Amino acid sequence: MKATCPSGQAAPGATLLGIMGPGGRVVFTPHGPSLTEDLRTHLESQVDGPLETRYRFATPCATTGCAFWDGACRALDAAHEEYPTAMAALPECGIRDTCRWWSQEGPTACAVCPQVRTRA
Ligand code: SF4
Numbered sequence: 001m002k003a004t005c006p007s008g009q010a011a012p013g014a015t016l017l018g019i020m021g022p023g024g025r026v027v028f029t030p031h032g033p034s035l036t037e038d039l040r041t042h043l044e045s046q047v048d049g050p051l052e053t054r055y056r057f058a059t060p061c062a063t064t065g066c067a068f069w070d071g072a073c074r075a076l077d078a079a080h081e082e083y084p085t086a087m088a089a090l091p092e093c094g095i096r097d098t099c100r101w102w103s104q105e106g107p108t109a110c111a112v113c114p115q116v117r118t119r120a
Helices: 037-044 075-082 100-105 107-115
Strands: 004-008 015-020 026-028 055-060
Touching: 004 100, 026 107, 075 100, 075 107, 100 107
Parallel strands: none
Antiparallel strands: 004 055, 015 026, 015 055
């Protein structure tokens, strides 16, 4: 099964994974909608700047097509360097079955994931 990137770009067909909420933590939107042109227009009306500053998107993991890939996803390493590991109940994110970060680290990935902002 193709792995899913939990911090993808707002490309056509990406899935809305969550919204940056209060305290800088993602509020996940399990089974979120695909990014259609209509949804993009709506979301862009809610944010001043790139969508990835306020929303998280799930996309197919690009492996060798991504600068973070060296046989594993190093974006997760970068996330651990930037954000504290805050263990809590596993978020209901909706992509765990295919999530690249979960496949690499399991619950430790989910402890940092909700703090990740794809773009500053
Ligand atoms: S790292 Fe964990 S919380 Fe984040 S998208 Fe993957 S499975 Fe979900």
